[in-house]
Amino acid sequence: MRSHIVPLALVVTALAVTATACGPENSAPASAEGATATTAATASAAPSAPTPTPTAPAAKSAKPTASTSGSGDKSGYGQACGxxxxxxxxxxxxxxxxxxxxxxxxxxxxxxxxxxxxxxxxxxxxxxxxxxxxxxxxxxxxxxxxxxxxxxxxxxxxxxxxxxxxxxxxxxxxxxxxxxxxxxxxxxxxxxxxxxxxxxxxxxxxxxx
Structure with missing residues (x-):
């Protein structure tokens, strides 16, 4: 009976070691997927930069037009006779x-x-x-x-x-x-x-x- 118990313990120990050895390899992808999901969630949550709205140029004020007189002389009375x-x-x-x-x-x-x-x-x-x-x-x-x-x-x-x-x-x-x-x-x-x-x-x- 004693000779059968030892092999079982060894088998249980070997299984435990195998599970431990496989554990990190199986958990790494999960961690990567979690990081990717976290990054995507962070990117989605970050507010997007506002698109600059073009500013319309200020309207130029019209310059006053100098009035011109139709007078033919410089006296200010009107068109001089010929x-x-x-x-x-x-x-x-x-x-x-x-x-x-x-x-x-x-x-x-x-x-x-x-x-x-x-x-x-x-x-x-x-x-x-x-x-x-x-x-x-x-x-x-x-x-x-x-x-x-x-x-x-x-x-x-x-x-x-x-x-x-x-x-x-x-x-x-x-x-x-x-x-x-x-x-x-x-x-x-x-x-x-x-x-x-x-x-x-x-x-x-x-x-x-």
Whole structure:
């Protein structure tokens, strides 16, 4: 009987050793699977980084547009008249020893401003130019529609008999006027002519002698 008990103990011991030897090998995969599951759970639990939202660029404020004036002169009164903007007429007057009254109106559809200075007046191709009859500059005159401006020409400011006869007068608005106008005035004797400024009233356009 004793000889049979010893082998059984050895068998039990051998089985125990075998189970112990197999235990670590069988537990290693379980540990790896557990680590993998833990890593996956951690990754799932970690909050994802927010996707940056593009910021719309700030709207640019509109720059104010500088207003521009349509004026043709620098006086601030409006578009300056040129001789080709106007219709002229001439009339011989007997007052003050005789003079030529020039009337100027804007052509249809035109509005312009005459400065308070005198028109440029010349007689003949030689250009006998009239001097100013006034010492000061008057007020600008806006011409439009039926508005009329007047200037008076004394064709002969001298007292002697020396003179040259002309039948036309050349009118310009300023010396730089590129389009002076020639109008008939009848037969006039010219010697050292003078001319008034433009006036809104014909009574103010009588030249002195």
């Amino acid at each position: 001789a080709n903007d106007l219709t002229f007429s001439a009339k011989l007057e007997n007052q003050a020893g005789g003079y030529i009254l020039i009337s100027a109106k804007a052509k249809p559809g035109i509005t312009c401003v005459l400065s308070g200075e005198h028109p440029v007046i010349a007689f003949g191709s030689g250009g006998i130019e009239a001097a100013t009859a006034e010492q000061a500059v008057g007020r600008p005159i806006t011409l439009s529609g039926s508005a009329i401006a007047y200037a008076g020409i004394n064709p002969k400011s001298t007292k002697d008999d020396q003179a040259v006869e002309f039948k036309d007068v050349i009118i310009g608005i300023g010396k730089a006027d590129p389009n002076p106008v020639s109008i008939p005035v009848g037969a006039v004797r010219v010697d050292k002519p003078i001319v008034t400024n433009w006036h809104a009233d014909a009574k103010d356009a009588v030249p002195g002698v």
